[in-house]
Amino acid sequence: MRKKNKGFTLLELIIVLAITGIIMSIVISVFMNGNKVFSDSSTKTTLQMDAKDIQEKISDICMQASSIDYISGNTENGEIKELVLKLDDTDENISKAKIQINNNELNINGFKIPSKVSNMKINKEIVDEAYKKNGDLSKFRSINFDIELEGKKKFGNKILYPVKFTVAFRNKK
Numbered sequence: 448m449r450k451k452n453k454g455f456t457l458l459e460l461i462i463v464l465a466i467t468g469i470i471m472s473i474v475i476s477v478f479m480n481g482n483k484v485f486s487d488s489s490t491k492t493t494l495q496m497d498a499k500d501i502q503e504k505i506s507d508i509c510m511q512a513s514s515i516d517y518i519s520g521n522t523e524n525g526e527i528k529e530l531v532l533k534l535d536d537t538d539e540n541i542s543k544a545k546i547q548i549n550n551n552e553l554n555i556n557g558f559k560i561p562s563k564v565s566n567m568k569i570n571k572e573i574v575d576e577a578y579k580k581n582g583d584l585s586k587f588r589s590i591n592f593d594i595e596l597e598g599k600k601k602f603g604n605k606i607l608y609p610v611k612f613t614v615a616f617r618n619k620k
Contacts, residue, residue, distance in 0.1 A: 483601075486602055490600055494562055498608060512617075518569075546567075565595045567592070573590065592613070
C-alpha cells in the first residue's frame, strides 16, 4: 500500500504564485496611480497658494500707488520684466515699489515668490505707451495682470497655472 505524502505539488505552487503575482500587480498599479494623482494635486495646490500670495502683494502695492514710473519688457506681446510704481507723489519724498522677473523668479518689492513664473504680462497699451518717445504713464488708472506660474509634476510634465486680475490705483490724483 502506498502512503500519501503531505505537501504541495509543483503545479499547486505555480498556480498560487501566478495568482499572487496578478494581485500584487493590481495593488501596485492602484497605489502608483493614486500617488500620481496626489502628487499632481499637491503641485496645483502649491501653485494656487503662490498665486494668491502674488495677487495679494501686487494688489496691495498697486492700491497704494499713484502711477506707473517705469516699465521694461516686450512691446509685441505685453510681456514685462520689470514694473516700477510711484507710491507717494509728493515732491520731497517719492517712494517706489518694484515688481520684477529675473530667471523665472518673481520679486515683489523684495519678497521672492517660490514658484517659477514663466511670464508676466500687463495691458499692451501700457507697454506701448512706455516705449513711446514722450509716453505718459501717469494717465493709466489700472493695470490688468496676466501671470503664468509653472510647477513641475513628480511623475511627468510641467503644470502651468494662470493668474489674471485687475488692480486700480487708489492714490491716483
